[in-house]
Amino acid sequence: MLNDEVRQKTAKGFLWVSIYVGGARILQAATFLILGKLLEPEDFGAFALAMVLVNGLIMLREIGLTPALIQIRDDVDRAFRNSAVMLPFFGVLVFFVIFLIAPVYGRLAANESVVPIVKVLGLMAPLSSFGILPAVYLQRNLRFRKKALPEILSVTVGSGLSVFLAWQGFGVWSFIYGILSTEFIRTTAYWITVGFKFKPQVDFAVWKRLLKFGVQVSIGSTFGFLYTLVDRFIVGTHFIIEQLGYYSFSLQLANLLPNNLVLISNQLILPTLSSMQDEKQKFIRTYSLGLALFALIIIPVSAGIYLFGGDLLHWLYNNKWDDAALALKIFVFYGFSRAIGALNTEVFLSKGKPKYFTFLSAGKLLFCLLALPFVLRFDKMEAVAILFTFGLLAMTVMSFFLAAKLMEMKFWGIIKIFIPHIISIIAGCGAIFSLPNEMLLLRIALFYAVYAGTQFIFNRRFLASVKEFTTALLKKGEQD
Template identity: 25%
Template sequence: MSLRQKTISGLIWTFSQQFGVQLINFLVSIALARLLMPSEFGLIGMISIFIAIGSSLIDSGLTSSLIRTINPDQRDYSTVFFINLAGSVVIYFILFLAAPLIANFYDQPILESIVRVFTFSFIINAFAGVQSARLTKEMNFKLQMTIQIPSIIVSGIIGVVLAVQGYGVWSLVYMNLSQSFLSTLQLWLRSGWRPSLILDKEKLKHHFKFGYKLTLSGLLDTIYNNAYNLIIGKYFSAAQLGYYTRAQSLKQLPVNNISRALNKVTYPLFASIQNDNLKLRAVYSKIMRQVIFWLAPTMAILFIFALPIFQILFGEKWLPAVPYFQILCFVGVLHPLHSYNLNILKVKGRSDLFLKLEIIKKIYTTIGIACAIPFGIIGLLWWQVISSIVGLIINAWYSGKLINYPLNEQLIDIVPIFSLSIVVGAIIYSFDYFFSSAILLSDIWRIMFFPILYFLFYLGLSYIIKIKSLADFTQLILKK
């Protein structure tokens, strides 16, 4: 199978997996949002930073090193497997002992037991980390899809049943544990790989040399991405944190579907052509334009119709999350650009530069967060937008130099797409304002009719002004 065929096949199966998983998660989240209180989601949000840090430390960037390594053997895989497993046990017991301190920090005694139960998923997930990395390296996303979706469905049913039975926040905890167990069990049984009793010091040294810098970078990024949960949970109420996490999760629905699915394919794809800068630039620019072409209008629609969407899906009790969500839409549209620029640094083996950039970004971000706290949650969210823009400029500047695709050329490629999305958004907003007032359209009709109208305008104008992304999409998907 050619690289192009593998890429298209990978995209199809990854998007199927991503959309399937997100759709199921979305339906489950709607049910749980109606059954549980915002404060109960806020409790899980409070520990998210510790969960994310633990997950980042367990992997140590070693699986990323496996994916970029040319022809890794059983010694590579087995060594990484046992190191990750040992790391998961250590991290679990550290958090087990730290649980009372976490509960005291937030003044929420229930968090002690939640942390101790929830983090057991670290050990469960460590049993299948290498299997998942092998499938990603082989671009076998079909098998990953058939493993993940049944796990999501069964665990979602467990979570909803427990919520109906009155388990409250514990329904979220046990749902997560059951999902980890089911996906790990299937990966172990169906991936076709088993570890050997091997711990090769040279292999460990090789992967650790590359991976530890990614781990430190990922750790900084993880702390930053979850810092808002930490600060909101500490200085504001659990309910307000629940509103924020609900807004964040809804924002991530299109972002994950479009950008994470592509990111899963692009990293092994970029790694396979890492020594061909001309080809790497061409592939990178095409993928970047493509993801922005679909993500920008999606986020514009969600921004415009945020109020009726929350009203219909989650009910009145979640409406305070609407302004949070609208601000986060600006962050979401930039997220894939960060990922693809950083992937260039990784496949080029510049984990040292990756780490340096993360340190720089996190220093100014931390200062900004401290300054934004007096302005409340809205101030924190606007600072998140500003720091995302600055971070993108930094990432694009350095990654662009490695493949001769400078920042100004990247902007030339994507600014027309952003501009078109804004113009069409303004038109649709005007139509919605006029018709909703004139003929009193219901919320359901608004979110059914106007998004379709938006995309008709958007695709039509893209064709008329010859947006390159539309031609790329036609060639990639429709060309025999």
């Protein structure tokens, strides 16, 4: 069993990460659905095309310092004081790079209208870079309660502004102003929460040490980000911008929950596993618990989106987003792979093996780039979606093999976590097989009733441990 101190910190951390991630993401999900009603597919497409460049470069503002600062074990104070200079420096540098190459990108994408959008969105780099250090400080020390206010407050204001501007007819700019206001408020709130306690310092020996680890992570992250962006660039340039809107909308919708789980993994699992680097059994138990919890959440939701997502889109938006229904089914597997594979990335980083992450990220990108010319012959955005989903799914499976090897864990220990869920999906699909599509609410209710019942039969032991864990969380929350 985990010792009391680690158990209490993990339980408390899980509670507060769930609160602020869940609260913030529910707001973002609601905002996304409302914007789907107020804006047109072309607006989503223009925003997605602009974010290809911005997201591709903005990750360089952090140059892998977040995992480096979490993983480091000595000279912590010096590392943070030097990072107080490094992070803003790289954030401002990235902004100027984005601003200067925006016109080139507009010509390359054959869409000059995205140039001003890209330039303004580039402000995300300096705004967010100033807020990374206090956020990492709280994350490293598992003080997640103090992260709740900055996260929820910033998302509330930013989401509200986006909806208001969309309602007033600002179109794609409602996205941009909402995002920038979110970043500004989040950064300001983090510094107010932590206090200005990091005296800036420039010590190039410390810079070199941090960058040695951080650059390895950044290389892997670069491949990973390119993988998530190349497909949108291809769709945005090979098809009309409206098609990119459908593609982007379905991808974001399928990833609403996976994004939350990836964030929880990064916020909580990485620092928790990093504190157990030399304790093999505790490490494996924590990993297994996290994977089982993620599976319990993501699998039934993914199954529901696959089975009922298209019908729900039509019910919510009439015919407006019908062309996104097939891509949504495909991207269910994309989101599922991202969510369950997130824990393996934390294993690689906490064990000081970022090269595994780099290898997998580069591998899936190379595979998709090589296969892309063949796939484009089909002249369907869904073909691109299948290619990039398959690449991610294949590399996720490989990441489980590497993680098991690194932890010296039997691979069967991972596989058996998913067996009860597979049985539950088969049982649920069998129960609704004969029901017509018009009985949508009944089909949804029956599927999840059968799914839950099957889980109770075949996954009872784990559900009991989840109940115990949840009870401990609630008691801990009452004490705090």
